[in-house]
Amino acid sequence: MTAEAKPASPPLTERQEARRRRILHASAQLAGRGGFEAVQMREVAEAAGVALGTLYRYFPSKIHLLVATMQDQLQHMHGTLRKRPPAGDDAAARVADILMRAFRAMQREPHLADAMVRALTFADRSVSPEVDTVSRITTAIILDSMGLRHPTPEQLSAVRVIEHTWHSALITWLSGRASIAQVKTDIETVCRLIDVTTPPDAP
Amino acid sequence: MTAEAKPASPPLTERQEARRRRILHASAQLAGRGGFEAVQMREVAEAAGVALGTLYRYFPSKIHLLVATMQDQLQHMHGTLRKRPPAGDDAAARVADILMRAFRAMQREPHLADAMVRALTFADRSVSPEVDTVSRITTAIILDSMGLRHPTPEQLSAVRVIEHTWHSALITWLSGRASIAQVKTDIETVCRLIDVTTPPDAP
DNA sequence: CGCTAATCTAGAACAAGTTTCAGACCGGAT
DNA sequence: ATCCGGTCTGAAACTTGTTCTAGATTAGCG
Numbered sequence: 001m002t003a004e005a006k007p008a009s010p011p012l013t014e015r016q017e018a019r020r021r022r023i024l025h026a027s028a029q030l031a032g033r034g035g036f037e038a039v040q041m042r043e044v045a046e047a048a049g050v051a052l053g054t055l056y057r058y059f060p061s062k063i064h065l066l067v068a069t070m071q072d073q074l075q076h077m078h079g080t081l082r083k084r085p086p087a088g089d090d091a092a093a094r095v096a097d098i099l100m101r102a103f104r105a106m107q108r109e110p111h112l113a114d115a116m117v118r119a120l121t122f123a124d125r126s127v128s129p130e131v132d133t134v135s136r137i138t139t140a141i142i143l144d145s146m147g148l149r150h151p152t153p154e155q156l157s158a159v160r161v162i163e164h165t166w167h168s169a170l171i172t173w174l175s176g177r178a179s180i181a182q183v184k185t186d187i188e189t190v191c192r193l194i195d196v197t198t199p200p201d202a203p
Numbered sequence: 204m205t206a207e208a209k210p211a212s213p214p215l216t217e218r219q220e221a222r223r224r225r226i227l228h229a230s231a232q233l234a235g236r237g238g239f240e241a242v243q244m245r246e247v248a249e250a251a252g253v254a255l256g257t258l259y260r261y262f263p264s265k266i267h268l269l270v271a272t273m274q275d276q277l278q279h280m281h282g283t284l285r286k287r288p289p290a291g292d293d294a295a296a297r298v299a300d301i302l303m304r305a306f307r308a309m310q311r312e313p314h315l316a317d318a319m320v321r322a323l324t325f326a327d328r329s330v331s332p333e334v335d336t337v338s339r340i341t342t343a344i345i346l347d348s349m350g351l352r353h354p355t356p357e358q359l360s361a362v363r364v365i366e367h368t369w370h371s372a373l374i375t376w377l378s379g380r381a382s383i384a385q386v387k388t389d390i391e392t393v394c395r396l397i398d399v400t401t402p403p404d405a406p
Numbered sequence: 407c408g409c410t411a412a413t414c415t416a417g418a419a420c421a422a423g424t425t426t427c428a429g430a431c432c433g434g435a436t
Numbered sequence: 437a438t439c440c441g442g443t444c445t446g447a448a449a450c451t452t453g454t455t456c457t458a459g460a461t462t463a464g465c466g
Contacts, residue, residue: 013463016413036327041453051415053456062453121324121371124239125379132380157392161368164375164389168324168367176328177335186367189360189396196395216433219443244423254445256426265423 020058022048027069031115039066039115060126066119067130073116074137077105081141091146092194098145099166099187106170107180114174121167138163146194154197165190223261225251230272234318242269242318263329269322270333276319277340280308284344294349295397301348302369302390309373310383317377324370341366349397357400368393 012020026047030039041062045055059065081101086094106113123131142159143151151159169186172178178186215223229250233242244265248258262268284304289297309316326334345362346354354362372389375381381389 015462019414037452040451051417052454053416054414056454057413060454118325118327121374122321123378124321128378128380131378135380154392157388160385160389161364161393164368164371164393165364168371171324172367175326175331175334177331177338182363185360186364189357189400190364190367190393192399193392193396196399197392218432222444240422243421254447255424256446257444259424260443263424 019048019050019054023050023055023058023065024069024072027065028073028112031066031069031112032109033111035111035114036066036118038111041065063119063123063127064130066115067123067127067134070116070120070134071130071137073112074134074141077102078137078141078144080105082144086145090195091148091198092191094145094147095142095162095194096188096191098141099162099191100184102141103170103180103183103187110174113170117167117170117174121171135163138166152197155194158193158197161193162190222251222253222257226253226258226261226268227272227275230268231276231315234269234272234315235312236314238314238317239269239321241314244268266322266326266330267333269318270326270330270337273319273323273337274333274340276315277337277344280305281340281344281347283308285347289348293398294351294401295394297348297350298345298365298397299391299394301344302365302394303387305344306373306383306386306390313377316373320370320373320377324374338366341369355400358397361396361400364396365393 023044026044027039029047030043039062041055042052044065045052048055055065059068081098086097086101088094088097120131120134139159142162146155148155165186169178169183173180173183226247229247230242232250233246242265244258245255247268248255251258258268262271284301289300289304291297291300323334323337342362345365349358351358368389372381372386376383376386
């Protein structure tokens with residue numbers, strides 16, 4: 001089980017799977033230049049070689065599309081990050097390391113990051129399931145880097161707060177209201193919560 | 204100096220000030236039912252008794268309008284909160300108390316909160332100055348509740364992270380992905396950072 | 407193969423944010 | 437009081453997300 005898991009609605013045919021993939025590719029491509037506003041549904045449809053109506057059948061809104069794009073990219077990143085274990089003595093340092101690595105990946109594609117993160121935080125209730133999936137993947141990445149199999153409720157709270165900070169810090173960076181250094185500080189600051197919530201022992 | 208301070212662009216005439224106020228009132232009114240999508244520029248203009256073009260002269264986009272609405276509401280809230288001092292022994296408890304009080308205010312007007320917070324996190328670079336103003340007011344509220352006149356850089360970092368958590372937790376609540384209890388936990392968790400960054404002394 | 411339901415395409419149509427424009431109006435300088 | 441530049445109005449136009457429709461294609465099945 002390689003961390004996939006679709007809601008297993010109707011199983012897609014090969015051609016459909018290919019269409020879906022073309023759409024996601026076009027979405028990421030367009031987002032890569034131009035960011036959120038450059039992802040125009042008509043253009044996505046054309047670039048994916050698909051009719052507008054079909055695009056909407058696969059992704060019921062632009063937000064759905066971009067959140068799905070984020071799922072896709074996150075999955076990639078999870079794989080990439082997993083290859084090299086995070087550096088750092090304690091859990092806090094390792095989480096900070098992973099998040100900074102992820103942040104550097106975002107810096108390489110700021111427009112893409114913009115489109116995905118803006119969509120994520122703008123999503124309303126109709127996109128909750130998909131956003132939740134993104135959240136689960138993010139949680140998995142963080143817990144992974146902590147090397148925890150059975151986190152305590154307290155630690156899970158800390159992880160939730162770390163995710164909040166991560167998203168919000170990204171937003172402030174993307175909108176030019178915080179520097180890269182600022183984001184780094186914020187991440188390191190919030191990671192201290194892990195120490196607070198991870199009491200004694202631990203070599 | 205009661206925490207006002209406009210960028211002092213051209214000073215507005217009385218009638219203009221009145222228009223601006225009517226617009227903000229209409230915006231809050233419409234947001235109060237229906238949330239973000241219920242704030243339609245044509246309707247705001249009509250409700251404010253102003254031409255569409257004029258609305259756009261005062262607020263260059265729907266996002267600008269809603270962020271300005273948030274500034275307005277926050278200012279109110281700052282005043283209200285200031286009246287009764289926050290309860291709690293240490294700074295962390297007081298901050299958590301203030302934020303929970305603010306959160307309860309949001310619960311009374313969830314649609315309005317939705318419109319304002321969604322606009323805030325969706326805002327792009329063109330709205331940075333206005334969003335920054337909101338951020339400054341929020342910071343002021345938090346520092347106020349801590350009773351700090353000269354916060355250390357470390358404490359400021361903690362406050363930044365608290366603001367990140369505050370916004371992001373609100374978002375997850377508004378989009379139905381987190382319960383009220385969850386938000387409470389998140390706030391209390393992040394407020395622990397204040398203890399961590401406020402070393403010895405302090406009765 | 408031939409049928410049927412589901413899916414896909416092309417394109418029009420609609421909704422709401424934003425822009426534009428001609429003319430009416432307002433406030434300050436002469 | 438008159439004139440001028442900036443402001444406001446009303447209305448149309450434009451853009452992009454979303455919906456709808458009629459007809460072509462496809463997938464699965466007897």
